[in-house]
Amino acid sequence: MSNIRRVQVAALGMAVLLGGAVLVPTTSKALTWGGPGKRDKDTSRSAATLLQENWDTTSWSLFEAVENGKSTVRPNTVDRAVEDGKALELRLGANPEPTPAGAAEVDSKKTFLYGTFTSRLRAADCSEQPGTGVVTGAFTYFNDGSDKDKDGLPDNSEIDFEFLCSQPNVIYLTIWTDYRASDEAQRRVTRVIDLEAGKVLSTCYLENFGDCRALSGAEATPSTVPAVSGYSSSTAYHDYSFTWTSTGVIFWTETDGKKITLWDYRGPRDRIPQRSAHYLLNVWHTATWPTLDDPGSVKSPTSAVSVYVDRSSVKTAS
């Protein structure tokens, strides 16, 4: 299934030590809910388009679901913690296949070139399973293997928010432009933030996993972030947004109604993706990407873990 092959490569932001192993899912199915839901919006205006999914009905149309192995995707899940009482549940079953090939995922049917991408979500919680390796992702992605910018590497249009369940105070941000799976050659910039402590842990340009060329100036702005007392991606809902333009990407979060800029990246055009991409949300098991404070935190989840999404939206200029 071509969809699954794409998913395997998706969300590489995290695959720090993925190695060459590619595992093929034993079972997977793509589900598509038909027809516009009553709360789905596709509001075309002369100046801008807003697509919004509140995940409050089983009849949604902007995304399709991918359930690999025992993972499940359920919109319209009751959660009193969200304003409309309904959320999307991305549920990763116990002992899943590692890599995004085992993910529970939703994937926008359309692709977008630039725009503002937002999801209000609560990332996977593995506090009852210490040392578990589970990634929550909210990201854009497209890679068909072609090299339209002719820089010698396949174009990889990808912008990531990612969270590891074993260190829920840390946020991983990545902007990819190129990636070749065969040898893991890549071009991307990343920032890692401990939002609870209010610390920027790193801001780098990389051409291979494990690389880090520290960025500065307009590529590393703001230089500091505020501390958010008690911040955890997995115990409360937060808005996670980025605005992607031809000249930069601004990442921010909103917590308790307060907007916090995480990274206002402005750099050379060749470090910013210039090809349209899908918007995705997923949860998957990593066996190779541990947290910064525990190299052993890549255990398989022994019971199911879930990501909950209150709403998602994409706003484009045209």
Ligand SMILES: [Ca+2]
């Ligand atoms: Ca390229």
Ligand SMILES: [Ca+2]
């Ligand atoms: Ca909702």
